[in-house]
């Protein structure tokens with residue numbers, strides 16, 4: 001199967017320019033393609049995973065991907081898909097963000113490895129040194145105002161307002177495509193669904209600036225779909241905020257749990273969108289969830305693959321260990337670092353002293369509503385300290401001094417956890 005058919009089967013193509021021409025182009029050449037990522041924050045999030053893994057898919061099919069870090073465009077701000085003007089970041093901030101996101105992409109794509117390696121470029125290298133005279137003469141002349149006004153990213157903002165800065169953004173992205181076309185022979189740009197306007201603007205610039213050449217100019221654009229969820233809520237957002245690729249912002253355990261909790265109606269679709277698992281295997285996972293939905297085989301496989309792609313084998317093992325312990329209630333094997341990850345969203349109470357009476361603690365930490373209820377909970381065997389049931393109503397706390405973090409995990413009933421710190 002050729003790469004475009006594979007992408008179509010997976011539902012990964014939103015729009016493509018000259019589909020048949022591109023199919024032929026890909027069949028006959030080792031194609032250099034690129035996707036740009038603007039450093040608008042200190043981490044990428046899971047919304048960026050489809051374009052990133054898309055570069056990998058093309059690489060696996062023998063093509064040559066470029067991950068472009070928008071160190072220059074990140075200083076300006078893409079209006080695409082946004083209804084308000086962005087605030088500008090200082091250049092050292094953008095530089096710091098660029099480094100971080102470059103490393104995150106490198107983790108997933110292994111720059112410079114293998115026969116047709118993924119390479120990284122940074123558009124700061126050519127955009128920052130361009131003079132305003134060159135910009136207006138060489139690029140600006142090819143952009144009609146009507147053409148620019150008709151772009152969705154601009155027309156959608158006419159009422160709200162848009163600065164000349166953001167209005168000009170499409171010219172910068174077009175210059176990137178032209179630059180990479182000239183220097184690297186890049187003939188395909190891919191991006192999110194909101195990038196169609198910028199991508200086609202770049203194709204237009206390449207054509208116009210080479211109008212006098214006799215050769216046929218073959219450049220293409222392709223966008224991936226916006227990820228939608230069956231329940232209609234926004235993909236990638238949870239009550240706790242976005243799911244980040246940075247393990248300091250979203251721990252591998254949280255990341256793993258996010259995918260594990262995928263809606264049953266979305267899980268097969270997400271396996272196609274995000275993983276490299278073959279269509280045959282996905283079909284058999286689909287059969288398995290139809291036969292034994294309670295086993296959640298497909299969800300587990302999705303969570304596993306994604307944690308491996310974005311983090312590491314070690315991170316996956318830790319996430320699985322924490323998940324299994326919290327599920328069974330037996331947390332004796334967990335280290336301080338495991339507990340930090342696994343109990344981030346659990347209600348936490350700072351105890352006044354290290355030798356509190358259990359009944360007093362349950363009330364103070366609002367685990368039980370009253371002393372009477374607390375005694376009943378203990379006597380009934382509903383209270384577990386660090387995974388062990390405690391049925392003595394007279395019990396005084398004994399603190400677990402694992403590593404430098406001191407804590408006690410209290411479980412009430414089957415799955416309600418509380419973290420006591422001192």
Ligand SMILES: N[C@@H](Cc1ccc(O)cc1)C(=O)O
Nearest residue numbers: 036037038070073078173176
């Ligand atoms: N404009 C893209 C990022 C990008 C930057 C430069 C490019 O040449 C291409 C893409 C975005 O906001 O997602």
